[in-house]
Amino acid sequence: MSTLAASQQSFTDNLIEVRKFEPDTSQVGEYYFDNDPFKTHFMNAMSITFPEGERYFLRSVLAYRDEISDPKLHEEIQQFCAQEAQHSLVHMKLNESPKRFGYPMDEVESFVGKMLRARTEAGKKSAAWRRYNLAVTVCLEHFTAVLANQVLKKPEVMFNGLDPAIRSLYQWHAVEEIEHRAVAFDVYKATGGSGLVLRLVMLTTSLMFLFSSLRITYIFLRKKGNTKRLSTWKSGFSYLFLPPQAMLFRIMPDWLTFFLPGFHPSKYHRDLDTTSVLEEVGQYLRPADTV
Numbered sequence: 001m002s003t004l005a006a007s008q009q010s011f012t013d014n015l016i017e018v019r020k021f022e023p024d025t026s027q028v029g030e031y032y033f034d035n036d037p038f039k040t041h042f043m044n045a046m047s048i049t050f051p052e053g054e055r056y057f058l059r060s061v062l063a064y065r066d067e068i069s070d071p072k073l074h075e076e077i078q079q080f081c082a083q084e085a086q087h088s089l090v091h092m093k094l095n096e097s098p099k100r101f102g103y104p105m106d107e108v109e110s111f112v113g114k115m116l117r118a119r120t121e122a123g124k125k126s127a128a129w130r131r132y133n134l135a136v137t138v139c140l141e142h143f144t145a146v147l148a149n150q151v152l153k154k155p156e157v158m159f160n161g162l163d164p165a166i167r168s169l170y171q172w173h174a175v176e177e178i179e180h181r182a183v184a185f186d187v188y189k190a191t192g193g194s195g196l197v198l199r200l201v202m203l204t205t206s207l208m209f210l211f212s213s214l215r216i217t218y219i220f221l222r223k224k225g226n227t228k229r230l231s232t233w234k235s236g237f238s239y240l241f242l243p244p245q246a247m248l249f250r251i252m253p254d255w256l257t258f259f260l261p262g263f264h265p266s267k268y269h270r271d272l273d274t275t276s277v278l279e280e281v282g283q284y285l286r287p288a289d290t291v
């Protein structure tokens with residue numbers, strides 16, 4: 001084996017580009033997704049976890065930076081962090097919108113933030129926690145790549161009835177999630193992370209992510225009495241389980257690839273046309289040097 005091959009730790013073969021995105025969310029209505037409380041609040045539940053969640057991801061990856069010897073992977077870690085930091089800022093701005101309608105965004109965000117910062121602190125004292133934090137990040141990066149794949153391939157199904165500014169925001173976010181989908185995985189593997197542990201963490205993390213998204217959705221729905229309406233639950237069941245959206249079934253085949261022998265994120269989602277998506281959302285993009 002050559003010296004070059006022995007030191008290779010990055011297996012990303014695409015560019016990871018940092019872009020600034022400035023959505024105009026000033027006109028976003030209360031039920032911005034198809035005028036539907038369940039779908040809107042399910043999306044709010046995801047968005048509320050992004051600012052703190054993505055900061056947790058970058059802290060979890062940076063905790064291993066000093067153990068990486070491949071300069072290419074070092075560069076990719078930097079780009080990964082810059083992209084996630086941008087996503088965090090843009091979702092903070094988006095989360096201002098439901099706040100205008102009286103939803104307890106700050107309380108939920110503060111709870112999520114405290115929990116994730118405690119995990120990072122635990123990782124500074126314990127190798128097991130540090131490894132667990134990185135494993136969770138790898139798993140949720142797979143989850144976001146799987147969702148991003150659907151967003152980019154089937155926008156008409158995923159986003160039917162969604163406010164155009166928010167649709168653009170998620171399309172931009174999806175492109176960047178696809179670009180950096182392998183970075184945390186490569187750091188995990190390069191630092192000796194176990195494949196078996198990763199698969200176990202994937203099972204627990206996916207269940208926790210789904211449960212916490214539904215729990216937050218419920219909190220927001222309850223705020224305006226929507227939990228008492230049968231139409232809310234009919235819409236929720238249909239969105240998660242029935243065609244055309246059937247979110248949970250739609251993502252399942254992609255999600256399962258994680259458990260295949262020899263899985264690597266770069267082997268998947270290679271055929272996506274991100275260029276035309278970026279052209280579509282171009283009105284909100286700004287040059288990277290203004291980041």
Ligand SMILES: [Fe+2]
Nearest residue numbers: 054084087177
């Ligand atoms: Fe992100």
Ligand SMILES: [Fe+2]
Nearest residue numbers: 084141144177
């Ligand atoms: Fe990400």
